[in-house]
Amino acid sequence: MVSTVIAEEQEVGGCRLLLDQIRPAIHAHLDDPVIETFGLTIGFGNEPVLSGVDLPVARHQITAIVGPSGSGKTTFLRSLNRMNDKLRGFRRSGRVELEGQDIYGAGVDPLVVRKRVGMVFQRPNPFPMSIRDNVLAGVKVHKMVPRAALADVAETRLAEVGLWPAVAGRLSDSPYRLSGGQQQLLCLARALAVAPDVLLLDEPTSSLDPVSTEAVEALLLRLAAKVSMVIVTHNLAQARRIADQVAFFCEGRLIEAGPTEAVFESPKRRETGKYLQGQFG
Amino acid sequence: MTSAAASERTLHWAEERTAFSRRLAEKWSLSLTVLALFLLVAPLFWVLGGVTDQAARVWSWHMLTQTTATGGLANAIVGTFVLLAGVLVVAGAIGVGCGVYIAEWAVPRRRLLLRGASEVLSGVPSIVIGYVAYVALVVGLRWGYSLVAAVLALSVLVIPYVAKSTEIAISQVPTSYREGAMALGMGEGHVLGRIVLRSALPGIVTGLTIALAISVGETAPLLYTMSFSNGYPDGHLTHTTMGYLTYVAYIFWDEPSSADQNLAHVAALVLVLLVVALILLGRLLVRLTQRHSEGAGG
Ligand SMILES: Nc1ncnc2c1ncn2[C@@H]1O[C@H](COP(=O)(O)OP(=O)(O)O)[C@@H](O)[C@H]1O
Ligand SMILES: [Mg+2]
Numbered sequence: 096m097v098s099t100v101i102a103e104e105q106e107v108g109g110c111r112l113l114l115d116q117i118r119p120a121i122h123a124h125l126d127d128p129v130i131e132t133f134g135l136t137i138g139f140g141n142e143p144v145l146s147g148v149d150l151p152v153a154r155h156q157i158t159a160i161v162g163p164s165g166s167g168k169t170t171f172l173r174s175l176n177r178m179n180d181k182l183r184g185f186r187r188s189g190r191v192e193l194e195g196q197d198i199y200g201a202g203v204d205p206l207v208v209r210k211r212v213g214m215v216f217q218r219p220n221p222f223p224m225s226i227r228d229n230v231l232a233g234v235k236v237h238k239m240v241p242r243a244a245l246a247d248v249a250e251t252r253l254a255e256v257g258l259w260p261a262v263a264g265r266l267s268d269s270p271y272r273l274s275g276g277q278q279q280l281l282c283l284a285r286a287l288a289v290a291p292d293v294l295l296l297d298e299p300t301s302s303l304d305p306v307s308t309e310a311v312e313a314l315l316l317r318l319a320a321k322v323s324m325v326i327v328t329h330n331l332a333q334a335r336r337i338a339d340q341v342a343f344f345c346e347g348r349l350i351e352a353g354p355t356e357a358v359f360e361s362p363k364r365r366e367t368g369k370y371l372q373g374q375f376g
Numbered sequence: 377m378t379s380a381a382a383s384e385r386t387l388h389w390a391e392e393r394t395a396f397s398r399r400l401a402e403k404w405s406l407s408l409t410v411l412a413l414f415l416l417v418a419p420l421f422w423v424l425g426g427v428t429d430q431a432a433r434v435w436s437w438h439m440l441t442q443t444t445a446t447g448g449l450a451n452a453i454v455g456t457f458v459l460l461a462g463v464l465v466v467a468g469a470i471g472v473g474c475g476v477y478i479a480e481w482a483v484p485r486r487r488l489l490l491r492g493a494s495e496v497l498s499g500v501p502s503i504v505i506g507y508v509a510y511v512a513l514v515v516g517l518r519w520g521y522s523l524v525a526a527v528l529a530l531s532v533l534v535i536p537y538v539a540k541s542t543e544i545a546i547s548q549v550p551t552s553y554r555e556g557a558m559a560l561g562m563g564e565g566h567v568l569g570r571i572v573l574r575s576a577l578p579g580i581v582t583g584l585t586i587a588l589a590i591s592v593g594e595t596a597p598l599l600y601t602m603s604f605s606n607g608y609p610d611g612h613l614t615h616t617t618m619g620y621l622t623y624v625a626y627i628f629w630d631e632p633s634s635a636d637q638n639l640a641h642v643a644a645l646v647l648v649l650l651v652v653a654l655i656l657l658g659r660l661l662v663r664l665t666q667r668h669s670e671g672a673g674g
Binding site for chain 2: 176178206207208209210211213214215216218220221222223224225232233236237269270271282285286289
């Protein structure tokens with residue numbers, strides 16, 4: 096009786112449950128995930144940030160990661176393409192497998208990992224160079240096509256994200272004269288141009304207006320046919336609209352994961368239900 | 377009711393008083409601004425006016441074609457440009473390299489050490505640098521008066537400025553650019569060369585402009601390392617002397633012949649014009665390199 100009361104109180108203050116005793120609720124088995132983490136545990140210095148995350152990422156689907164601020168979503172996402180490697184105090188144990196190969200394994204080149212697993216950030220971050228050079232930045236570095244084909248690549252990629260009509264006449268302009276939404280689409284085109292297998296998106300629409308958000312969402316839905324995606328979002332309605340799979344993180348742990356419908360309609364853990372109903376976070 | 381009215385009146389009065397003191401403060405700051413502007417601009421016009429006036433009286437076109445041997449400045453102008461080119465290459469390479477090293481790779485302790493050394497170096501009087509270059513290079517390495525010694529002495533003088541502006545420009549490159557580049561699978565070299573240095577270019581160009589403007593105006597290190605001659609640069613790097621403008625402005629002015637004194641006046645004008653041209657060119661280049669920068673207008 097007494098312990099229930101304490102648990103209740105802790106629950107109200109966040110999702111601070113007796114977490115050590117729980118295992119995440121996983122709704123269904125995924126065969127053939129493109130990425131899968133095994134006991135992924137991350138800390139910065141002595142501060143633990145993620146503990147024992149086991150999460151498969153479905154191929155050619157959109158996986159949404161939701162959870163309160165500070166629950167480790169960004170840290171998790173960045174560990175999937177080794178963007179955390181250089182951060183001060185970064186410590187990791189556990190594995191992240193990309194197509195069955197541990198990306199933190201000996202002899203794995205993080206540059207190759209990042210080329211295969213691209214990333215789009217919370218705030219649009221175009222480079223200070225022309226719109227064309229932005230799209231082609233990665234393509235040129237990796238010498239992916241002959242020089243003569245660069246113009247075509249730029250057009251294809253800009254068309255792919257739906258930006259071509261808006262920028263066709265001003266490819267040499269500064270990207271900062273585009274609207275925030277257009278800048279984010281440009282960053283998407285830049286990431287897609289190096290032909291990644293997986294795209295990681297960290298709250299890609301949180302700084303955008305509703306119309307731009309809709310454009311980005313429509314694009315992500317179209318892209319799912321050829322790129323697997325993991326998107327962190329604070330916007331639960333967005334997760335519901337576009338995600339095939341949802342993973343709920345809290346206090347550095349994966350609490351629950353599964354098909355979007357199942358997680359939203361019949362969450363297996365009480366704290367998932369509470370978060371999804373907006374009771375905390 | 378009454379107390380409310382009273383307090384409102386007090387409030388009103390207080391507001392009026394702050395409005396008054398604000399107006400007073402505005403007046404003061406405006407007059408101080410005007411005064412500062414005047415103190416800054418007056419000497420500039422005084423120098424420009426004086427130099428132009430003196431030079432105009434004695435100006436003749438053949439000064440641009442004759443050498444200092446025959447009452448012209450041609451060799452001195454060419455010599456100054458050669459020195460500038462040398463400084464641009466040497467101080468540019470070393471200064472930008474140091475700046476990149478300090479900003480990107482140095483461990484904190486070494487960074488402090490290098491910054492400190494650079495600051496001390498920028499405080500050493502140019503005549504001392506000239507003297508050291510004389511002892512070490514002209515005499516010590518037996519280069520004689522030479523172009524290399526002169527370029528090195530001038531470079532040592534301006535490297536701190538180039539390094540500092542490079543370091544600052546690099547440290548101001550947003551992390552989001554680097555992360556965007558990393559996320560495309562770019563290696564450190566590509567991130568630095570294609571993204572970071574490119575973003576820092578306006579700041580680096582500004583530093584180089586300042587370095588060149590300082591070099592144009594230096595005399596002391598050149599007296600020790602280059603001496604002076606009426607000739608053009610002869611293609612040799614060591615055991616050679618040539619003409620340059622600051623020498624003409626500094627030494628000829630004191631010569632007995634009025635032709636030489638006239639040359640000094642014109643050399644002074646050419647020097648001022650050269651500095652102005654450098655600054656304008658620098659601005660143009662900064663504008664050009666900034667055309668895709670965040671926050672660049674138009
Ligand atoms: N580079 C870092 N150094 C130290 N602590 C960090 C770093 N990045 C994140 N953290 C900590 O890890 C926790 C999770 O952060 P984050 O992954 O950004 O959460 P979320 O994206 O879910 O809001 C936070 O408590 C944050 O302070
Ligand atoms: Mg985050």
